[in-house]
Amino acid sequence: MSTFQFLLEGLAAAMLPMNLLYALVGVTLGTMVGVLPGIGPATTVALLLPVTYQLDATGSLIMFAGIYYGGMYGGSTTSILLNTPGESASIVTALEGNKMARAGRGGPALATAAIGSFVAGLIATLALAFVAPFIVKIALVFGPREYFALMVLAFITVSSAFGDSTLRGLTSLFIGLALSLVGIDQLTGQNRLSFGVPDLLDGIEVTTMAVAMFAIGETLYIAAQGATAPDKIEAVKGSVWMTGQDWARSWKAWLRGTLIGFPIGAMPAGGAEIGTFLSYATEKKLSKHPEEFGKGAIEGVAGPEAANNASAAGTLVPLLTLGLPTSATAAIMLAGFQQYGLQPGPLLFATNPQLVWGLIASLLIANLMLLVLNLPLVGLWVRLLTIPKPWLYAGILLFATLGTIGANPSVFELGMLLLFGLIAYGMRVFGYPIAPVIVGLILGPLAEQQLRRALAISQGDVTVLFTSPIAAGLLIVAALALIVPLILRARGRGDVLNQMAASED
Amino acid sequence: MKHFILASILAGAMALPAYAADYSIMAPAAPGGGWDQTARSLQTALQKEKISNRVQVMNVPGAGGTIGIAQFASQQKGNPNALMVGGYVMVGAILTNKSPVTLKDVTPIARLTGEYEAIVVPASSEIKTIGDLVAKLKENPGAVSWGGGSAGGTDHIATGLIAKAAGVDPTKINYIAFSGGGEALAAILGSQVTAGISSFGEFESQIKAGSLRLLAVSSEQRIQGVDAPTLKESKLDVVIQNWRMVAAAPGISAEQKAAILADFEKLEKSATWQETMKTKGWADTYLAGPAFEEQLAKDIASTETILKDIGLVK
Numbered sequence A: 001m002s003t004f005q006f007l008l009e010g011l012a013a014a015m016l017p018m019n020l021l022y023a024l025v026g027v028t029l030g031t032m033v034g035v036l037p038g039i040g041p042a043t044t045v046a047l048l049l050p051v052t053y054q055l056d057a058t059g060s061l062i063m064f065a066g067i068y069y070g071g072m073y074g075g076s077t078t079s080i081l082l083n084t085p086g087e088s089a090s091i092v093t094a095l096e097g098n099k100m101a102r103a104g105r106g107g108p109a110l111a112t113a114a115i116g117s118f119v120a121g122l123i124a125t126l127a128l129a130f131v132a133p134f135i136v137k138i139a140l141v142f143g144p145r146e147y148f149a150l151m152v153l154a155f156i157t158v159s160s161a162f163g164d165s166t167l168r169g170l171t172s173l174f175i176g177l178a179l180s181l182v183g184i185d186q187l188t189g190q191n192r193l194s195f196g197v198p199d200l201l202d203g204i205e206v207t208t209m210a211v212a213m214f215a216i217g218e219t220l221y222i223a224a225q226g227a228t229a230p231d232k233i234e235a236v237k238g239s240v241w242m243t244g245q246d247w248a249r250s251w252k253a254w255l256r257g258t259l260i261g262f263p264i265g266a267m268p269a270g271g272a273e274i275g276t277f278l279s280y281a282t283e284k285k286l287s288k289h290p291e292e293f294g295k296g297a298i299e300g301v302a303g304p305e306a307a308n309n310a311s312a313a314g315t316l317v318p319l320l321t322l323g324l325p326t327s328a329t330a331a332i333m334l335a336g337f338q339q340y341g342l343q344p345g346p347l348l349f350a351t352n353p354q355l356v357w358g359l360i361a362s363l364l365i366a367n368l369m370l371l372v373l374n375l376p377l378v379g380l381w382v383r384l385l386t387i388p389k390p391w392l393y394a395g396i397l398l399f400a401t402l403g404t405i406g407a408n409p410s411v412f413e414l415g416m417l418l419l420f421g422l423i424a425y426g427m428r429v430f431g432y433p434i435a436p437v438i439v440g441l442i443l444g445p446l447a448e449q450q451l452r453r454a455l456a457i458s459q460g461d462v463t464v465l466f467t468s469p470i471a472a473g474l475l476i477v478a479a480l481a482l483i484v485p486l487i488l489r490a491r492g493r494g495d496v497l498n499q500m501a502a503s504e505d
Numbered sequence B: 001m002k003h004f005i006l007a008s009i010l011a012g013a014m015a016l017p018a019y020a021a022d023y024s025i026m027a028p029a030a031p032g033g034g035w036d037q038t039a040r041s042l043q044t045a046l047q048k049e050k051i052s053n054r055v056q057v058m059n060v061p062g063a064g065g066t067i068g069i070a071q072f073a074s075q076q077k078g079n080p081n082a083l084m085v086g087g088y089v090m091v092g093a094i095l096t097n098k099s100p101v102t103l104k105d106v107t108p109i110a111r112l113t114g115e116y117e118a119i120v121v122p123a124s125s126e127i128k129t130i131g132d133l134v135a136k137l138k139e140n141p142g143a144v145s146w147g148g149g150s151a152g153g154t155d156h157i158a159t160g161l162i163a164k165a166a167g168v169d170p171t172k173i174n175y176i177a178f179s180g181g182g183e184a185l186a187a188i189l190g191s192q193v194t195a196g197i198s199s200f201g202e203f204e205s206q207i208k209a210g211s212l213r214l215l216a217v218s219s220e221q222r223i224q225g226v227d228a229p230t231l232k233e234s235k236l237d238v239v240i241q242n243w244r245m246v247a248a249a250p251g252i253s254a255e256q257k258a259a260i261l262a263d264f265e266k267l268e269k270s271a272t273w274q275e276t277m278k279t280k281g282w283a284d285t286y287l288a289g290p291a292f293e294e295q296l297a298k299d300i301a302s303t304e305t306i307l308k309d310i311g312l313v314k
Helices: A003-014 A016-032 A041-052 A057-082 A088-102 A106-141 A144-162 A166-180 A208-230 A242-264 A272-286 A299-322 A328-339 A353-388 A391-408 A409-430 A435-458 A469-501 B004-015 B034-047 B065-074 B088-096 B131-138 B152-164 B181-187 B200-209 B254-269 B272-282 B289-310
Strands: B022-028 B055-059 B082-087 B107-122 B145-148 B174-177 B193-199 B212-216 B241-248 B283-288
Touching: A003 A016, A003 A057, A003 A353, A016 A057, A016 A353, A016 B212, A041 A328, A057 A088, A057 A299, A057 A328, A088 A106, A088 A208, A088 A299, A088 A353, A088 A435, A106 A242, A106 A299, A106 B181, A144 A272, A144 A409, A144 A435, A144 A469, A144 B131, A166 A435, A208 A391, A208 A409, A208 A435, A242 A272, A242 A299, A272 A299, A272 A435, A299 A353, A299 B181, A299 B200, A328 B065, A353 B241, A391 A409, A391 B272, A409 B212, A435 B174, B022 B034, B022 B065, B034 B055, B034 B082, B034 B107, B034 B193, B034 B241, B034 B254, B034 B272, B055 B152, B065 B082, B082 B088, B088 B152, B088 B174, B088 B241, B088 B272, B088 B289, B107 B131, B107 B181, B107 B254, B107 B289, B131 B152, B131 B212, B145 B152, B145 B181, B152 B174, B152 B193, B152 B289, B181 B193, B181 B200, B181 B212, B193 B200, B200 B212, B241 B254, B254 B283, B272 B283, B283 B289
Parallel strands: B022 B055, B022 B082, B145 B174, B145 B193
Antiparallel strands: B082 B241, B107 B193, B107 B212, B107 B241, B107 B283
């Protein structure tokens, strides 16, 4: 049978009413657990996987796909509405999404996230079906030095999210980098900056930090303003739905986000966050409305959300073609597949075509179901913002705490949540941007480890960092991204750039 | 709002302590890993075989299980219903992290399963046998980069033992730690490192597909159906398995310990557990009672020696 026939057969099986119901249940459960801040898709899938064991192979695959996509999407809802990213991949979504929500444009933000997720999920799942074997060959060429070059590129492009003051942005970034050093060093197993506290041995959890920085810091900031704070947020200004202009500004961002997210997700050490960072930076560079960035630009939601979902499908490329679980979620999926007698690996497409195509068809169906479930809910979600402020922020505090405790039942973790919340409050008061802290915390260890691995393999020979064509190419792009704006500025076009840079608060 | 309420109930349920359960099993790791899978498989099997009415699993992730074991030893003291999953990785982690709580502070019950280590090279490599690899290692230890799991873990320890057995200074090995088997496997497949070392199961499908060449395995005897010599046959006196065990709380009485042991004897013989091990690809290396305690003491002593030799523990 040809590839296409298998896919059609899988789709036909997934379209049975009972299976559609499983997909709906899966998506609903996934979204419900996924909205809890601090609980990302990995934990969601791990918690809900046993639910699927009771079903037959097809049913459980479908429900599983639903949980996966639901969990992915749930995180972005809270990012946009409540500024509390449920997981590290939706941190960027919070940057623009929450600004939009507070300007009464929460509806379009949620809609562009949902449709962008759908578009990206659709394209990426089809890409998974048809080009996975090629993509994986490219992904394997990436070794430590290529990853290091990619991290350098990410650091430089992401610095556009640093706000109007480079000094303050860099200060925030270095706070993040310093915090990222805490814990057991991956390469030698030695403790760093843990001061004998066992809870610090595993370092600082990115989600705890993100929830503290965004949700707790924000709540404290609002509370401290007291009665002087601006009046109630206008929940809906204009249409709840996306306008023609919103569509026009979103569709290219969706496609670009997919293009960036999918290959990076397919790389064994890529990860979803880097795709969202790069997508955000790209959209900001290419936007016709750069001045809106930092105040709620719809591209800044559309692109990263698409990148996030595309990279989720990208993660399945090495998983299905090589049996490589490259993220926590993928590792849990691997366990799930084994439950269905499916052994991911290089022979999977040959030995188990029905199940593979069944899974891909399930992902397509789950993706569609997510859209069906969430678009009508947009109106309902947005009404969350009409809740009087004291209640709303009390609720945010409650859910932020619950999510953190749910992910890791430890008093110490709660203490960290509060401490970083206080720090975030201070940073807000003194006008330091929050996002670079998280960027440093995520990218710092990746860059450090890959650099050290590359140098260990080469036994200390620094030239290896430039001798690989891919690494060299990425470093050249990074250098251009750094130098070109300087030249432009020197030639008197600085105003435009200043304006571009001033758009983040 | 309905979602939020439901979700909060769910979160609440997760945070609830495990009352009214016959056994509560702590997995000292995040959901999804080997210990978590062991704990959840035990849960299913114990309930299905009616050895226990209701079993709860809780995760206390962190630092190779040392956070979990510390919490387990202090909070569950004398509780005959509390169990904890653990394994060989914990032995190394306790030493490298200088954990104040060790396996002496819990009551080991039985070793349940194990996975043997496999040494592989990419199919395109010029290295054909374990002998070739050892020759290269002797020539220049730094030029042989080994890709494997976390620093101080089973893979790292096995690499150190191989070097030592080959007469090479273990401090000279060029071990590249990757987070998780997947990332290491990608580096091996992409020929980024000279050789790879990890649990056999991690490499199995790649070996079958011909993209990796299996040089040797770390078992006592050859593994059935696997075409590779043991390290021992290759004149490297190394036998190591990444085992997983179950332990009970400290301070329980001899009768309570005997009761738990009896339950696990029953489990080991049950069809459900045998089937679970088969589907998961875990080797049955069941060892209980005094025999296990003796083996455990040996493992701890040899691990401490090799970690000192590698230079990870001072």
